[in-house]
Amino acid sequence: MHDVVVVGVGPAGARYARRAAEQGYDVLAFEQGTVGEPLACSGHVSTDVWAYTDDARDELLQNEVSGARFHTDGPGSDAHPFYKDEVISNVIDRVGLDRHLAELAREAGADVREEHTVVGVSEGRETLGNASGEEHDPRADHVTVEVKGPDGIETHRARMVAGCDGPKSRVRRELGLPEPDELLHGVLGFDETADHGDFVDVHLTVPKFFAWRIPRGEAGVEYGLAVPPGDDARERFETFTDGYDANVTRRCSGLIPIGPPKRVTGRRSFLIGDAAAQTKPFTGGGILYGMTAADHAAREIDPEDPATLGDYERAWRDDLRQEIRLGHAVRAGYSVPKVVQKAGLKAFEGEIGVHMDRPTTLFSREQLKALLSRS
């Protein structure tokens, strides 16, 4: 029996698999396709990402960003710049990041198998026969995972299963764990014209979210937006890219979970990353929060002791609860009347001291210093 079966080898699954294997656990990880594919992400992350990689910056970095121009209208409209005098974030090769993280998991000893789709998960209980009849033995609890691989259906048993299988998590559904509050529909398109600019553009022109333009250095320019279900993402995307006169040659799309749900652990199961809606509500970004939660999971969970699942719930929520709560408050600002948005942006535009993953830094000494330095 394995200690943990990991379902999904994106950033959350790869990071967890690596950390758990480094602790000596027997980790078997399944990825339904080829690691990193298909792409459905901007790969726009804070510089904290490099704490999770090993010497991969030169290979993965596409561009450095030091500010954002906010617009309450479409392309060509007035801009409200927010910036630092240093690099705030990086645009990275997201496919390359996933491959690198999966390689680190393999090097740590995790058995990572691609082209293996998990099709069934159950939390089983074994009973022991004895003189007075059958008795439940908690030590014999296990999970059974059914996997469709190149040679047909395989069945694996483990002490625990980690659902790291993204926004539409099969593990979550199979085990009846709560769903995220919302699943936004994100669309991306790429223009191959190189752009080494160091500002991203954010347009507050779509319901409850925004549209964006990201310069990706030699890799070109990315345009994107995300909308609530039912809204016509495709039509809005056409209007947006026409406004920029963009020559979009490649597109992709994906779901962004917003939440998180009240519970991300079962009897012998736990969710990490998008499966647990561990994302920033105001940007949809989940790479860093997912890997942060993966580290908590590896630190707290002992696969032999289900009681430690509660320690994981507490640890990741203690770390991210305030950030996510404030992230929801920032996002609420996307839906206020345009005149209020304009006034708010005008009041705060200029140099900032905020960390892009930590909205609580809106109240930090750095932010206060940045505000005071304008007067």
Ligand SMILES: Cc1cc2nc3c(=O)[nH]c(=O)nc-3n(C[C@H](O)[C@H](O)[C@H](O)COP(=O)(O)OP(=O)(O)OC[C@H]3O[C@@H](n4cnc5c(N)ncnc54)[C@H](O)[C@@H]3O)c2cc1C
């Ligand atoms: C349009 C868009 C733009 C985004 N831009 C950013 C950004 O700029 N910065 C940022 O931080 N975040 C961004 N995100 C969010 C980011 O992509 C996710 O938060 C991140 O990928 C979550 O990582 P994960 O490992 O939890 O899930 P995923 O990356 O979704 O990985 C889950 C893995 O599980 C696999 N899987 C699924 N089901 C099964 C199964 N049954 N069996 C085996 N394998 C399975 C999938 O193939 C996948 O590889 C964006 C998302 C979208 C949609």
